[in-house]
Amino acid sequence: MITAAVNKPATAKQVFKNFQIGKRQLWESLPPHIAAGLTQEGEEALGKPWPFLTLTLFQDYFYTGNRKRYEELYFAKRKNLCSLVLAECVENKGRFLDSISEGIWSIISEVSWVLPAHNTYKRDTHALPIPLTDKPILDLFACETGALLSTTIHLLKEVLDPLLVRTVSDQLDLRILTPYLDDYVWWMGLKGETLNNWTTWCTQNILITAFTLDIKETIVKELYHKSAKSLDAWLDQYGDDGCCDEGPSYYHHAASCLWGCLYILEEGLGPIFTKLYQQEKIKNIAAYIMNVHVADDLYLNYADSLPKAGRLGVREYLFGKTVKNPSLIRQALLDYRIHPFEKGDNDYNLFYRLLAAVHSEELLTTPLPKEEKKPSFIWYQSVGLAIYRRGPFTLAVKAGNNGDSHNHNDTGSIILYAGKKPLLIDVGVGTYTSLTFSPKRYHIWTMQSAYHNVVNFPPIGQEAGKDFGATLLFVNDAKIVLELRGAYPEEAKVKSYIRTVTITPEKVMVHEFVEGTKEPMLTLMSPERCTAKEFDLVGDGWNITVDGNPIELVVTQLCVEDPPLVAAWGNELYRTTITFDTQLTWCVSVNS
Numbered sequence: 001m002i003t004a005a006v007n008k009p010a011t012a013k014q015v016f017k018n019f020q021i022g023k024r025q026l027w028e029s030l031p032p033h034i035a036a037g038l039t040q041e042g043e044e045a046l047g048k049p050w051p052f053l054t055l056t057l058f059q060d061y062f063y064t065g066n067r068k069r070y071e072e073l074y075f076a077k078r079k080n081l082c083s084l085v086l087a088e089c090v091e092n093k094g095r096f097l098d099s100i101s102e103g104i105w106s107i108i109s110e111v112s113w114v115l116p117a118h119n120t121y122k123r124d125t126h127a128l129p130i131p132l133t134d135k136p137i138l139d140l141f142a143c144e145t146g147a148l149l150s151t152t153i154h155l156l157k158e159v160l161d162p163l164l165v166r167t168v169s170d171q172l173d174l175r176i177l178t179p180y181l182d183d184y185v186w187w188m189g190l191k192g193e194t195l196n197n198w199t200t201w202c203t204q205n206i207l208i209t210a211f212t213l214d215i216k217e218t219i220v221k222e223l224y225h226k227s228a229k230s231l232d233a234w235l236d237q238y239g240d241d242g243c244c245d246e247g248p249s250y251y252h253h254a255a256s257c258l259w260g261c262l263y264i265l266e267e268g269l270g271p272i273f274t275k276l277y278q279q280e281k282i283k284n285i286a287a288y289i290m291n292v293h294v295a296d297d298l299y300l301n302y303a304d305s306l307p308k309a310g311r312l313g314v315r316e317y318l319f320g321k322t323v324k325n326p327s328l329i330r331q332a333l334l335d336y337r338i339h340p341f342e343k344g345d346n347d348y349n350l351f352y353r354l355l356a357a358v359h360s361e362e363l364l365t366t367p368l369p370k371e372e373k374k375p376s377f378i379w380y381q382s383v384g385l386a387i388y389r390r391g392p393f394t395l396a397v398k399a400g401n402n403g404d405s406h407n408h409n410d411t412g413s414i415i416l417y418a419g420k421k422p423l424l425i426d427v428g429v430g431t432y433t434s435l436t437f438s439p440k441r442y443h444i445w446t447m448q449s450a451y452h453n454v455v456n457f458p459p460i461g462q463e464a465g466k467d468f469g470a471t472l473l474f475v476n477d478a479k480i481v482l483e484l485r486g487a488y489p490e491e492a493k494v495k496s497y498i499r500t501v502t503i504t505p506e507k508v509m510v511h512e513f514v515e516g517t518k519e520p521m522l523t524l525m526s527p528e529r530c531t532a533k534e535f536d537l538v539g540d541g542w543n544i545t546v547d548g549n550p551i552e553l554v555v556t557q558l559c560v561e562d563p564p565l566v567a568a569w570g571n572e573l574y575r576t577t578i579t580f581d582t583q584l585t586w587c588v589s590v591n592s
Helices: 002-006 024-028 032-046 055-064 068-091 097-108 140-156 162-182 197-212 217-237 248-252 255-269 280-291 314-323 326-338 350-358 360-365 563-569
Strands: 293-295 377-380 385-390 393-398 414-418 421-424 465-469 471-475 479-483 494-503 507-516 521-526 531-533 536-538 542-559 572-590
Touching: 002 217, 002 255, 032 068, 055 068, 068 097, 068 140, 068 350, 097 140, 097 162, 140 162, 140 197, 140 350, 162 197, 162 217, 197 217, 197 255, 197 350, 217 255, 248 255, 248 280, 255 280, 255 314, 280 293, 280 314, 280 326, 314 326, 314 350, 326 360, 350 360, 393 494, 421 521, 563 572
Parallel strands: none
Antiparallel strands: 377 385, 385 393, 393 414, 414 421, 471 479, 479 494, 494 507, 507 572, 521 572, 531 536, 536 542, 542 572
């Protein structure tokens, strides 16, 4: 659908011309506190160093599995450059130019822009210890670095040294554009690969680079035609219902980057996607994030997502405008107005920062759309996700299979909130290390079904892969019934495991029925300690009553030290296990 649109005759033009430093009307019309904030960020970045990224630091990941030490310096440099560029655009006095030039030089002096964890030529294989400069790797952040540098010289071209501009352009051609046109990477999706957020995220930044540099139109045309094929391949694999199988955190890198790709193409080629934005699939992709929204900055997380999945901002606001989604517009405006300088996990992306600055007046003054009631029931068939809202409850039941991108072994698991209060949780994901995307991924406890709200058969839990999943027996707006035996390997000896989840405004009831030779054990994960009264649990304002044939109940405190998990839940989590014979019914209610 995108390829058809870009095949129409069009003359490509550079984007963001109205944002260049010489176009003073834009920069001088920013709301005063936004301009002052951007200037202050630039001043804070002025004195910061431009660290050299050593080989030893690059190889740290290869030898220890630690990603953080290299990435902290890598991203800090890019964040500082963003802050300096925006401050100079606001002030236009040359005060930040020397530091900007040093930052540019520091980044182009890096032997490679690929992250150590991504330094491989074959998907899901161990990274190489040294980057090969004769064959640059186009990973997420090499592409993002290209977009940062190309946008920087585009905005500041008239005030930067022309020789530096030329050098940067040469480096971008060598490291980004030529490899993109001449080489093939799996995320391009032109050979039937399974795709994920890399496709839209990388493609967006390739397009930014292409449409901000002063290059031949024939080259630009070749670039956008190839990118359109990749985006079509990605869309072909995405469910028509718009569900992101990687969880809400990745909405910002998948759906929002899809919007970014279309935005850049339209800026460069003209308004070519009017009909595309009217298609239900695109509307559904945009709407997903509000359908998994709980309250404030909380979302129904699964896969490699956390409950605080990132505030919405200018991209989601503009996407909402494009597809005419008032709920998305409203939440993006609310998030921006509460935290106008909260930049999320991409504060090193100049494109996002630039959009937020130039649309700041609109983001601050646009009337909020009327709040709409969230749907009481959504069934995302493509992923197997059922979402219910009744009374105080927001409930998610994850069916599907264990072959999702960024998968956790969580088939059949549930997430439950009462208002903003998390009752039963998906713990989420900790700091990425070499284990996270290795054959030992499921050695990580947060990935295992034993730490999700589902039954296991100790020491055996669910297995990963599309072959391990649920059979949907029934689903409607108040009930879902799953046969889950298929999520477990043969050694679990499960003949049948039927989970029935029913919701009313007063309670959520779950019935477990198991046939097999191993003793089943239910796990319940909570951020707060519940008091056990025989086989019932009493929490702060809520309780779980248990009926059937329970054998033993154990509450275990888990000490949490990993920073992302601490930020989400604090330093303690609680795992309740209930062993039973063949049947168990447990019911969650809140105190009136």
